[in-house]
Amino acid sequence: MKKMQSGAGLIRPILNTVKSFNYVKILFVVGSIWWYGCTTGAGTPVTAVPPSLPVVTVESRDETIYQEYPASIEGVADIEIRPQVEGLLERIYVDEGAKVQKGQLLFKINDRPYQEQLNQARANLQAAKAALENAELEVEKKTRLVQNKVLTDFQLKAAISARDMAKANVEQAKSAVETAKINVGYTEIRATTAGYIGRLIKKQGSLVGPMDTQALTHLSDTRQLHVYFSLGEKDFVVFKNSVDGENLEQKLARIPPVSLILSDQSTFEHTGRIDMVDGQFDKNTGAITIRATFPNPAGILRNGNTGRIRLEKKYSNALLVPQAATMEMQDKIFVYTVAKDNTVTQQAITVIGKSGENYLVEKGVNPGDRIVYKGFDLLQEGQTIKPQPASEK
Numbered sequence: 001m002k003k004m005q006s007g008a009g010l011i012r013p014i015l016n017t018v019k020s021f022n023y024v025k026i027l028f029v030v031g032s033i034w035w036y037g038c039t040t041g042a043g044t045p046v047t048a049v050p051p052s053l054p055v056v057t058v059e060s061r062d063e064t065i066y067q068e069y070p071a072s073i074e075g076v077a078d079i080e081i082r083p084q085v086e087g088l089l090e091r092i093y094v095d096e097g098a099k100v101q102k103g104q105l106l107f108k109i110n111d112r113p114y115q116e117q118l119n120q121a122r123a124n125l126q127a128a129k130a131a132l133e134n135a136e137l138e139v140e141k142k143t144r145l146v147q148n149k150v151l152t153d154f155q156l157k158a159a160i161s162a163r164d165m166a167k168a169n170v171e172q173a174k175s176a177v178e179t180a181k182i183n184v185g186y187t188e189i190r191a192t193t194a195g196y197i198g199r200l201i202k203k204q205g206s207l208v209g210p211m212d213t214q215a216l217t218h219l220s221d222t223r224q225l226h227v228y229f230s231l232g233e234k235d236f237v238v239f240k241n242s243v244d245g246e247n248l249e250q251k252l253a254r255i256p257p258v259s260l261i262l263s264d265q266s267t268f269e270h271t272g273r274i275d276m277v278d279g280q281f282d283k284n285t286g287a288i289t290i291r292a293t294f295p296n297p298a299g300i301l302r303n304g305n306t307g308r309i310r311l312e313k314k315y316s317n318a319l320l321v322p323q324a325a326t327m328e329m330q331d332k333i334f335v336y337t338v339a340k341d342n343t344v345t346q347q348a349i350t351v352i353g354k355s356g357e358n359y360l361v362e363k364g365v366n367p368g369d370r371i372v373y374k375g376f377d378l379l380q381e382g383q384t385i386k387p388q389p390a391s392e393k
Contacts, residue, residue, distance in 0.1 A: 054373040054390035055338055058365045063318040065353045066310050071229040073305040077193050077221035084186040086209035089202055096200050100191045111187035118180035125173035132170050135163035195221035220303040225294045229309045230287035242313055258292050261308040270295050319361040325373045336372040336379055343384050
């Protein structure tokens, strides 16, 4: 035990000596670094190296862009089919969604009450005609008696007045007959145009009438489609000024065909033409409604479909700036232009459209200007850079 304690006593001083040596070594290294930093900092200033950044040149060329606007689709006719007389719905001759032709029979209302009214009107007409014949005979008889001075003129005038009244009764009876015929005709409800039948709200056996809140069905003529979309005031001015013409009618005639993008992102197979501009802007939205008409011979689209109108716009010698070379601050778009001495300047640009990955710029830069393509997040105004071709980055 004493030998082990004596051994430990010899090791402890050795460890203390090693620790002291390490502390001295650390202090020596730190002091050396401090001394070197003080001497070099005081004598030789450090120069910042300009960052190497990719740079592109602003180009100009003819460009065509497309803008899309939400649109609603309607057939050229969307007609409510309503009964014009009251009665029981006796027959339904079509099914929902059926294609019908103009004049085709759709519904039949029980016509027995109206046939009876027609028979009554015809009987009244016959009675009125018989009364007229009697009145005419009376006038002839009294005319001879007046000529023979058997009766006075007053009695003849009374007979003439009665005859005129009988004529009026005949005309009234004829009108009643025609009205009864019309009502009988109204019991057959026919298609007023070719198109497609909507939902059948009333079923066979229902009591229907002109005062019903719901129509029997809708009939949509979709051989041609009216597609409505809206433009804001600024877009409308640009749209109007992009087409030649002295007035709106001439401009509409010269507008190129437009495309319809469907809800599944496919393009409708037929192009359309803009043929109507609303007479005024909506006070609530500040937009104006425009209509384009499309052919729909196969009946693929129906009333109520939605989509987007795609308008084509051509720019001559448009300035192209990559979107990746821009940054947005406070609703404005900026680029960093590179001067001849490779200093950078933050410059606002006016964007008028997009084409692929490029902005179309109206002002702010010129053809041939160099702009920083990437890595400008930490740039400062007036900073010098080392330009590199963007293709190398």
